[in-house]
Amino acid sequence: xxxxxxxxxxxxxxxxxxxxxxxxxxxxxxxxxxxxxxxxxxxxxxxxxxxxxxxxxxxxxxxxxxxxxxxxxxxxxxxxxxxxxxxxxxxxxxxxxxxxxxxxxxxxxxxxxxxxxxxxxxx
Numbered sequence: 001x002x003x004x005x006x007x008x009x010x011x012x013x014x015x016x017x018x019x020x021x022x023x024x025x026x027x028x029x030x031x032x033x034x035x036x037x038x039x040x041x042x043x044x045x046x047x048x049x050x051x052x053x054x055x056x057x058x059x060x061x062x063x064x065x066x067x068x069x070x071x072x073x074x075x076x077x078x079x080x081x082x083x084x085x086x087x088x089x090x091x092x093x094x095x096x097x098x099x100x101x102x103x104x105x106x107x108x109x110x111x112x113x114x115x116x117x118x119x120x121x122x123x
Contacts, residue, residue: 036101
């Protein structure tokens with residue numbers, strides 16, 4: 001992905017909000033829409049709790065939520081992403097979040113999407 005300049009971000013915000021005087025909130029919104037991880041932090045919760053990737057001081061009560069490696073998966077823009085993992089690590093939420101970001105950022109094109117879960121063996 002090529003680098004995006006501040007001037008391009010400001011121009012996008014002006015076009016999106018139809019104004020020459022963009023606010024800090026409008027600019028922050030556009031910046032957050034650029035990366036799926038920022039988009040999810042701004043717009044989504046899990047079980048009514050804010051989404052997070054990093055737990056400061058690795059609080060043992062919240063240790064399972066400390067998943068800084070998820071950011072790289074979310075922000076990867078390749079069309080094919082393969083993840084090799086040993087256990088459930090919140091990847092369903094990541095997949096759905098990445099899908100929601102895509103649909104939201106491409107809503108101008110009336111995009112449709114479907115997320116399916118694999119069938120478990122033995123069910």
